[in-house]
Amino acid sequence: MEIALIGIGKIAIDQHVPAIQNSPDWNLSATVSRHGTVAGVPAFHDFAQMLEERPDIRVVSLCLPPVPRFDYAAAAIRAGRHVMLEKPPGATLSECHALKAMAQAHRVSLYATWHSRQADKVLAAKAWLAEKALQKLTINWREDVRQWHPGQDWVFEAGGLGVFDPGINALSILTEILPEPVHLTGAQLHFPANREAPIAAECSFHHPRGAEVSMNLDWLEPGAPTWTIQAETDQGIMILENGGDKLTIDGEIDESVSDLTGEYPRLYAQMASLVQRGGIDMDLSPMRHVADAFTLGKRITVEPFEW
Template structure:
């Protein structure tokens, strides 16, 4: 199937393009971007022109920041295109629900992707927790925004989510591996004096079985990033590290995962192909609900100004 990639930034170049090129399901037929392009692929700067001039391209993959995304997705759906969304799927829950309803009306596929759920050991962690009553789960997601998002001012503007841009990756894993639903009970958001979104967050959750569940996000951590989920259960200790790539249970690594696709984005694109072929929609918004709740319940704490 031919696919167009919209928004040619770092994530598109590093992850989406290699995954598409390596897939037996997809051919990268065009790109849309004001500043970027992919060698050898027809490039557009206007999305409307792409839709009008290339009716044979039935699938759009969107890698734009959250705030402008709704207008692009709605236009694509109304033009009868299937759409794959980089996380988060939109700037607000309301617009995500509206897009799902629009996709249903126009009978096209819509996929809200959560790439961290496709990390190598997430499925094994989910299987362990399904059979082991939880006592405690702690998320530690700490990295350096200057390294991972250099100069990307939109992240600190309304709709950019701040530290929840990486933090939502952790929440996407947590909502995948926990057998019981959780919800936020309180949060503290560290907001730079000169920015609109938080650079750190502390979160506490209600667990229906009484387990203590918390998350700690820090966007000023120097050195090696920490992307860790640690759990204590009645069956012992679980440590999921490197964003879901490494798992130890009671100090030992589990058996190797079954053979299959390697890498988060190749798995996402394989799932998108299945959705299009089946005419399905996957708009799981659980990770985004937790972020929205943090902005609703979170106590803002002013911290030092942030400068690149």
């Protein structure tokens, strides 16, 4: 199938382009970006022009920051194109619900992707937790924003989510692996004095059976990144590390190997399946937790952040 990639930045070059080019399902037929291009692929600067001139491209993958994404997605849906959304699927829950309604009305596929759910050991962690009584779960998601978003001011602007940009990855795993849903009960959000989005956060959650569930996010980690979820249950301890790529249960590492490796190859395989069967996947549960954190969170002003 012909696909266009919209927004040629770091994540597009590092993840989306190789996933598309190595997939048997897709042909990267166009890009739309103000600055970025992909060698050998027709490049457009104007999205409307691409939609008009390339009716053969039935699918678009949006890698733009969340705030401008709605207008692009809505234009694509109105043009009868299937749409794949990088995480988070939008800047607000309301616009995500609006996109779903539009996709249903225009009978096109729409996919809110959560790449961390496709990490190698997430499904194994979900299966192990399924029959266990959870007692305590702790998320530690710590990294250096200067390494992962160098100079990208949009992540600290309103709608950019701040530290919840990586934190929502942890929440996407949490909402996938827990057999029972949790909801946020409190948060402390650390806002740099000169920024509009938090640089660190601590969150607590209600678990229906009384387990202690918490999350710590930090975007100023000076050392190696830590992307870990630890679950203590009545039948042992599970540690999911490296963003979901390593699973240890009671000290024993899971060595199983999946048929298809890589988060983004799995996302594009799932998008192909959605398009072929005319499906929509707009799970917004990770984003709902972030919205709750901004609603309930106590704002704490910390020192200004400079690149």
